[in-house]
Amino acid sequence: MTGAPVLGHCAPGFEAVRRAFETNVAEHGELGAAVTVVVGGEVVVDIWGGWADSARSSAWQADTLVNAYSVGKGVVSVLLLQLVDRGAIGLDDPVAAAWPDFARAGKGEVTVRHALSHQAGVPAIRERLTNDDLWDFDRMCAALAASEPWFAPGSRHVYHTNTFGHLVGGLIRHLTGRTPGEVLRAVAEPIDADLWFGLPDDQHHRCAEVVFDAPSSLAPDLLDGELTDEQRMIASGYVNPPGYSSSGVVNSPEWRRAEVPSTNGQFTARGVARFYEALRTGRLLSDDLLAEAVTPQASGPCPVLGQEVTFGLGLQPWTEHRPFGRNPGGYGHYGSGGALGFADPVAEVAFGYVMNHVIPRWQSPRNRGLVDALYACL
Numbered sequence: 427m428t429g430a431p432v433l434g435h436c437a438p439g440f441e442a443v444r445r446a447f448e449t450n451v452a453e454h455g456e457l458g459a460a461v462t463v464v465v466g467g468e469v470v471v472d473i474w475g476g477w478a479d480s481a482r483s484s485a486w487q488a489d490t491l492v493n494a495y496s497v498g499k500g501v502v503s504v505l506l507l508q509l510v511d512r513g514a515i516g517l518d519d520p521v522a523a524a525w526p527d528f529a530r531a532g533k534g535e536v537t538v539r540h541a542l543s544h545q546a547g548v549p550a551i552r553e554r555l556t557n558d559d560l561w562d563f564d565r566m567c568a569a570l571a572a573s574e575p576w577f578a579p580g581s582r583h584v585y586h587t588n589t590f591g592h593l594v595g596g597l598i599r600h601l602t603g604r605t606p607g608e609v610l611r612a613v614a615e616p617i618d619a620d621l622w623f624g625l626p627d628d629q630h631h632r633c634a635e636v637v638f639d640a641p642s643s644l645a646p647d648l649l650d651g652e653l654t655d656e657q658r659m660i661a662s663g664y665v666n667p668p669g670y671s672s673s674g675v676v677n678s679p680e681w682r683r684a685e686v687p688s689t690n691g692q693f694t695a696r697g698v699a700r701f702y703e704a705l706r707t708g709r710l711l712s713d714d715l716l717a718e719a720v721t722p723q724a725s726g727p728c729p730v731l732g733q734e735v736t737f738g739l740g741l742q743p744w745t746e747h748r749p750f751g752r753n754p755g756g757y758g759h760y761g762s763g764g765a766l767g768f769a770d771p772v773a774e775v776a777f778g779y780v781m782n783h784v785i786p787r788w789q790s791p792r793n794r795g796l797v798d799a800l801y802a803c804l
Contacts (some may be wrong), residue, residue, distance in 0.1 A: 430458075430475060430476050430477050430482070430485040430486065430560070431475060432444060432447055432448055432451075432473055432474070432475035432771050433473065433474055433475060433488070434460075434471075434472045434473035434475075435469070435471070435472050435473065435476055435490065436470070436471050436473060437468070437469075437470040437471070439470075439634075439761065440463070440470045440471050440506065440800070440803045442679060442799040442800075442802055442803050443453045443461065443463065443501060443796060443799045444471075444473055445590075445631075445799065446752035446795040446796050446799035447459070447461060447473055447475065447796065447798050448475075450791075450792045450795060450796070451475065451476055453711070454474055454790070454791045454792050454795070455783060455785070456745075456767075456781060456783060456792055457476055457477050457480070457482075457632055457637055457781070457782055458474075458475070458476035458477045458478050458485075458486035458490070458492075458693065458782045458783070459474070459476055459486070459695075459780065459781035459782070459792070460473065460483055460486065460488075460490065460695035460696070460778075460780055460781065461473055461474075461701035461777075461779045461796055461797050462658060462678075462694075462695040462696045462698070462699035462700075462773065462777075462779075463473065463699060463775070463776070463777050463778075463800055464699050464700075464703045464775070464776040464777075465775055465804070466774045467703070467707070467774070469531070469557065470553065472695075474486050474487070474488055474490065474695070475723070475727050477506040477632040478490050478635060478736075478782065479498055479634070479635040480635055480716070486634065487632075488629070488696075489620065489632055489694060490628070490632055490633070490634050491620065491622070491625070491632045491633050491634065491683075491692040491693065491694055492633065492634040492692065492693065492696065492765075492780045492781065492782050493606040493633075493636050493672065493676055493681075493689075493690055494691050494692070494693040494761045494765040494767075494784075495689055495690075495691075495761030495762040495763065495765055495784075496587075496688065496689065496759055496760060496762060496765075496788070497691065497693060497698060497759050497760070497761040497765045497766065497780075498591065498623065498687050498688060498689065498690070498691030498693070498759075498761070498765045499590055499591070499687075499688050499740060500654065500740060500741050500742075500759035501592060501621060501623075501687070501691060501693075501701060502594050502598070502606050502610075502611065502623070502687035502688070502691075502765075503542055503594060503719070503739060503740020503741060504527075504597055504613075504705060504710055504711065504740070504741070505594075505598055505606060505609050505610060505613060505631060505676065505718055506538070506542065506740070507542075507687035507711055507715055507716075507739065507740065508613070508710065508711065509598065509602070509712065510538065510603050510715060511711055511715050513541075513713050514601050514602075515538055515597075515601060516538065516642075517537065517538050517542075517739070518538070518539055518785070519537060519538055519719070520534060520535060520536060520537055520538075520586060521533070521534070521536050521537065521538060521540075521541055521593075521597055521634075522534050522602045523610065524597060524600045525571065525596060525600040526566070527571040528571045528574055528596070528789055529596075529783075529798065530571055531572065531573060531574040531575065531771075532574060532575055532631060533546070533548070533571075533575055533579060534627070535580070535693055536548075536575075536578075536579040536580075536659075537579075537598070539723065539728050540579050540580050541593050541597065541738065541740075542719075542723075542726075542739040542740045542784040543583065543595055543724050543737045543738065543739060543740075544583045544584060544585050544586050544590070544724065544737050545579060545580050545581075545583045545584075545723075545724055546575070546579055546586065546588055546593060546739075547575030547576055547578065547579040547580075547581075548570055548573050548575055548576065548586065548593060548596065548659075549576065549584045549585065549586040549587065549589055549659060549660075549663045549730060550573075550576065550589060550658075550659050550660075550662035550663035550753075551566075551569050551570055551573050551666055552573045552574060552662070553569050553572065553587060554599075554666060554738070555569060555666055555667040555747065556667055556668070556718070557668055557669045557675060557680070558603050560667040560669055560670060560675075560684060560686070561680050561683075561684045562674070563592070563595070563599075563605055563624075563684070563685045564599070566592045566686075567592050567595070567596035567599065568687065570589055570593060571596070576647065576659040578654065582771040583724035583726065583728060583735075583737055584659070584728060584730055585663075585728050585730040585731050585735070586663070586684065586688070587664060587671065587688065587689075587719065587730060587781035588664070588670040588671060588688050588689050589661045589663065589691060589775050590687075590688040591606070591685075591686050591687035591688030592608075592686075592687075592688070594687065594688075594740065595623075595685065595687045597739070597774050599737055600796070605622035605623075605624065605685055605686045606623050606624075606685055607622065607623035607685045607687075607753075610622070610623050613710070614697070614701070617700050617701065617703075617704040617709065617710075618700055618706070619696075619697040619698075619701045620693065620694040620696060620697035621691060621693050621694075621697040621698070621701060621755070622644050622691065622692045622693070623647055623683065623685045623686075623687045623690070623693075624683055625682045625683055625690055625692045626683070627679065628663055628684060629692075630679060630682055630683075631704075633677075633682060633692060634679065634782040635677050635782060636672070636676045636782050636784060637676055637782060637783045637784065638672065638673070638676055638763070638784040639784075644665055644671055644673040645665065646665045646666075646803070647669035648661045648665060649661055649662060649666060649783070653803060655749060656729065659804065660729060660730055663730060670686070670689070672689060672690065672760075674744065675725065689712045689789045690745060691764075693778075693780055694778075694780065694790040695778040695779055695780045696778065697777050697778065698766075698767035698777075698778025698779070698780065699743075699767070699777060700769060700772060700774035700776070700778075701778075702731075702767050702777065703769070704772055705769055706769040706776055713753075719738055719739040719740065719741050719757075720738045720739075720741050720743045720755075721738060721739075721743065722736045722737070722738060722743050723735075723737055723738055723739060724736070724737045734747060735747075735748070738757065740756060740759075741748065741757045741758065741759065742759055742760075743757055744756040744757060745796035748760070748779055748788075749771075750768035750770065751768055751770030751772075751773060751775055751777070751797065751801070752770070752773070752797075752801045753770050753771075753772035753773055755770070755771050756768055756769065756770040756771070756772075757767075758777075759767060760788035760789065761788065762783065762784055762788060763783070763784030763785055763786075764779070764781060764784075764787075764788065764789065764790040764791045764792050764793045765779060765780045765781060765793075766778075766779045766788075772804055775800070777797070777800070779792075779793055779796055
């Protein structure tokens, strides 16, 4: 990796994580990335390296931010769960109790639990939208509230790939009067977590360029063909608005300053690890609510993800297919391309990994190599 060495700190005994990181660059196509690991309250790994741009002209820095995709789902979920902890709303209360417009089109029985576990019936918005709509958080929430559900809420689970952020974030907005990005600042600053929904323009210079060759499944013209309702639901969840999954817009200032909490959080690895360390040690949620949040709420095949999946309350529980660390009881969230944040209460681990070369799906040789190396050191 000439001109962009791996920098940072590995505590004695954790050098294998650095070697795994270097292997990712040399053998697995890593462009730029960072990983931070906290064990028992001590930062044992905090390294970064590679390039922040496709031209390989700007080295990744200690404070480089990057789009971490669905890692943001765990973060925005905790923001809502904090309001549950404070008694502002209950898990089995209707979303419409705080957001009356959401009851439209047969969604009056959707509960907070349904919303957090991908059972709310709105994995896509029915009204055709543009990217100008996407930049307007309240406009997106209003379109979601007006949508007829694609299935009876609570009857099945379907991954709310992008609408999750406007569903959970819209509820936060109605409960607090503040956007999720504003609420996140109040949570992140006390724990020194560099996490943003809606990045201010004066921070854009810290962003890595995301290299993302969008698959054909993200082409907006998919919605113009003859589709079954199920097919239209799946396609709309990705491409309505056209840039909902970041395709074609991920490196634009409009995308970075917008609030799409399911998908466009601009995070550092340090920020992700500090967030999960604070969660693991009881600084963000009560023990009882965290235990409920990481208990399976829905399991089985998901037509969007195309596989068996288990959902908790925004935080995904450990399963053999989708593990978080090596001990059952771990929890967290993956992001497209392999970004990852998790906590392992058994090993007292908090882990954050972010990168800018997006490869298919959520699990990859890169994040597996880092996690395997970490647990070999414990």
